[in-house]
Amino acid sequence: xxxxxxxxxxxxxxxxxxxxxxxxxxxxxxxxxxxxxxxxxxxxxxxxxxxxxxxxxxxxxxxxxxxxxxxxxxxxxxxxxxxxxxxxxxxxxxxxxxxxxxxxxxxxxxxxxxxxxxxxxxxxxxxxxxxxxxxxxxxxxxxxxxxxxxxxxxxxxxxxxxxxxxxxxxxxxxxxxxxxxxxxxxxxxxxxxxxxxxxxxxxxxxxxxxxxxxxxxxxxxxxxxxxxxxxxxx
Numbered sequence: 681x682x683x684x685x686x687x688x689x690x691x692x693x694x695x696x697x698x699x700x701x702x703x704x705x706x707x708x709x710x711x712x713x714x715x716x717x718x719x720x721x722x723x724x725x726x727x728x729x730x731x732x733x734x735x736x737x738x739x740x741x742x743x744x745x746x747x748x749x750x751x752x753x754x755x756x757x758x759x760x761x762x763x764x765x766x767x768x769x770x771x772x773x774x775x776x777x778x779x780x781x782x783x784x785x786x787x788x789x790x791x792x793x794x795x796x797x798x799x800x801x802x803x804x805x806x807x808x809x810x811x812x813x814x815x816x817x818x819x820x821x822x823x824x825x826x827x828x829x830x831x832x833x834x835x836x837x838x839x840x841x842x843x844x845x846x847x848x849x850x851x852x853x854x855x856x857x858x859x860x861x862x863x864x865x866x867x868x869x870x871x872x873x874x875x876x877x878x879x880x881x882x883x884x885x886x887x888x889x890x891x892x893x894x895x896x897x898x899x900x901x902x903x904x905x906x907x908x909x910x911x912x913x914x
Contacts, residue, residue: 681905682723682905683720683723683724683725683904683905683906684833684834684904684905684906685725685832685833685834685904686725686726686833687725687726687727687728687800687830687831687832687833688725688726688727688728688832688833688834688835688836688904689728689729689730689823689826689827689830689832689834689835689836690717690727690728690729690730690835690836690838690900691729691730691731691732691819691820691823691835691836691837691838692713692729692730692731692732692761692765692838692894693732693734693838693839693840693894694731694732694733694734694735694736694757694758694761695732695734695735695839695840696709696838696839696840696894696895697709697710697713697731697735697761697764697765698735699895702735703735703736704735704736705735705760705761705764707768709894710764710765710767710768711768711771711772712897713765713768713894713900714765714768714769714771714772714774715772716897716898716899716900716901717769717774717805717900718769718772718773718774719900719901720900720901720904721774721803721805723901723904723905725904726800726801726803727800727805727806728796728800728805728806728807728808728826728830728832729762729765729805729806729807729808730807730808730819730822730823730826731758731761731762731765731807731808731809731819732758732761732819733754733755733756733757733758733760733761733819734754734757735757735761736757736760736761737750737753737754737756737757738754739751739753739754747815747816748815748816750815751811751815751816751817752782752815754811755781755782755809755810755811755813756810758809758810758811758819759778759780759782759784759787759788759809759810761809762778762780762788762807762808762809763778763787763788763809765807766778766807769805774805775802775803775804775805776804776805776806776807777789777799777804777805777806777807778806778807778809779791779792779795779796779806779807779808779809780808780809780810780813781808781809781810781811781812781813781814781822782810782813784810788809791808791813793829793830796808796830797830800830808822808826812825817877818874818875818877818878820837820874820875820878821875821877821878821881823835823837823878824874824877824878824879824881824882824885824887825881827882827885827887828881828885828887832887833888834887834888834889834890835882835887835888835889835890836890836892836900836903836904837873837874837889837890837891837892838892838893838894838899838900839873839891839892839893839894840893840894840895841891841893842892842893842896842909842910843857843858843859843891843892843893843909843910843911844857844858844861844866844871844873844891844910844911844913845857845858845871846858846869846871848872857911858871858911859908859911859912860911860912860913860914861911861912861913862913862914863879863880863882863883863889863913863914864883866879866913867879867880867883873889873891873911873913874889879913882913888912888913888914889912889913889914890903890910890911890912890913891910891911891912891913892909892910892911893910896909
């Protein structure tokens with residue numbers, strides 16, 4: 681089958697990388713993601729990745745810490761995940777570069793838009809760490825921003841849940857699953873699949889978002905091929 685996209689941003693939540701552990705990194709999950717990325721690359725698709733850090737730290741849940749400090753700590757957590765993904769990718773022969781919005785040249789390159797696009801064109805996977813480099817912005821917003829900057833065709837939003845629901849399906853068994861939504865509906869219904877800043881950025885730049893579960897093997901490939909899984913926001 682022919683892929684539906686030329687260049688994609690894959691947004692992976694930190695919680696998804698923790699697997700059943702719910703904290704830290706699950707090495708089996710890292711390797712499984714790497715193998716799926718290799719399959720997608722073989723289809724000729726260019727892949728950039730934005731990774732969250734919620735498996736180590738969620739700054740917004742802190743009640744006493746300064747918000748900016750908590751957010752910077754979260755950015756550092758995303759770099760841990762980015763380096764772990766890079767190691768998993770390179771262990772099976774996928775050339776990978778980590779670029780961070782906060783400079784830490786000993787472990788990664790600084791984010792430079794033209795350099796990122798050049799590496800994607802050369803067939804390398806580029807992982808964007810440290811969010812936007814600014815507090816008060818989520819990694820979902822980072823995914824939307826980077827997608828606009830590198831002219832990605834879609835954001836693949838790999839999460840713990842398998843789609844977008846009207847409420848948290850773990851807490852509400854009557855939650856309704858959505859197959860297709862518009863960006864405006866996501867904003868109006870406050871569905872929580874991504875924050876309003878990210879949703880607005882996707883809406884303004886006409887970037888579709890495909891939400892699906894990372895835990896189900898083969899879903900990244902299915903999403904790239906345009907199969908009907910999860911929820912499509914456009």
